[in-house]
Amino acid sequence: MKPGILYGFHAVTVRLKTAPESVLEVHVDATRRDARMRGFVERAQAAGAKIVDSDDARLAKLCGGRGHQGVVARVQALAPKHSLDDVLDEADGPPLVLVLDGVTDPHNLGACLRVADGAGAHAVVAPRDHAVGLNATVAKVASGAAETVPYLMVTNLARTLGDLKERDIRVIGTSDDAEQTLYDLDLTGPVALVLGAEGPGMRQLTRKTCDQLVRIPMNGAVESLNVSVAAAVCLYEALRQRQHGRA
Structure with a gap:
């Protein structure tokens, strides 16, 4: 290589x-x-x-x-160590997957990988098209997490989400117009959290493939969070519930 x-x-x-x-x-x-x-x-x-x-x-x-x-x-360059099936088969506890749809900024991806590592996510999944791959900037921002968290780029994201659902993994998308909030959900079971790019959000097909949509409450003047911040909020809420119970 x-x-x-x-x-x-x-x-x-x-x-x-x-x-x-x-x-x-x-x-x-x-x-x-x-x-x-x-x-x-x-x-x-x-x-x-x-x-x-x-x-x-x-x-x-x-x-x-x-x-x-x-x-x-x-x-x-290191050869990929895992397929998504390998990661899920080897998962210790209920799978926790972060799915990024359309994140093209390497700084955002690096920050998402760092958050995923900290929260104990088993993998980060993204489409091969309309997404940034691993590069030196991603690795720098990730502070080592690019080496520890499997980053899996898939050809067809909607099909991959369908595969996750067949494994009884709930696919939960984030959207500003969702009725339920993140804190209304039980995240202690197998979960894939789907976040779109800042601005356009998830693509329509990705949105339709999700089992349900939730929003992160926004009580200030800004309308949305940076994708890496939103990833941190979602993943650490899942971690909190898994460690301390849903309440």
Whole structure:
């Protein structure tokens, strides 16, 4: 597979922990000698990574921007570890899946993956078309979660939602015009939470495929939340109910 780029302390550290053999080399800012950088270099060396001293211009060129924190790694792409069926078969407890319909911004996807990891979601699912794939920006924003949460891009999202329903997983979509709120639902069982892109929301076919629609209560002046914030609200409500009961 073609080598790729990871940057930022969290993203590179997680790859060094989970798949050190895939790290081809790690470029670090030669002018940084602070404790955080020293500790990172020690961990990278202990993992067997090749360390390359670089300057800010070289690091920015490698990752395509200035948010590298002084750390950029050239890595071998990893083969997908799971299919959705594998993830669901191996799920510990009732499946919790986040479905993103039409999210094209890598910062939003990275934030959604980070939230999904924190809330214990088993997978994030998106369509192959009209969605962003995993890239260096996603990995940086996800702070390592791009390595730990299966991100599964499917050819036909409506069909995949149908497959989830056949597994007795309730497919719950979010919509500003829904009558019920998120807090009216019992989320302790198998659930797939579907969120659309900010602005257009879910596509009509996706909306029609959902078992039911809910809204997040909005009591202020703004009409909606950023998709990653909405994902956090939904996933952590599911986590709260699963840990402490619905009440």
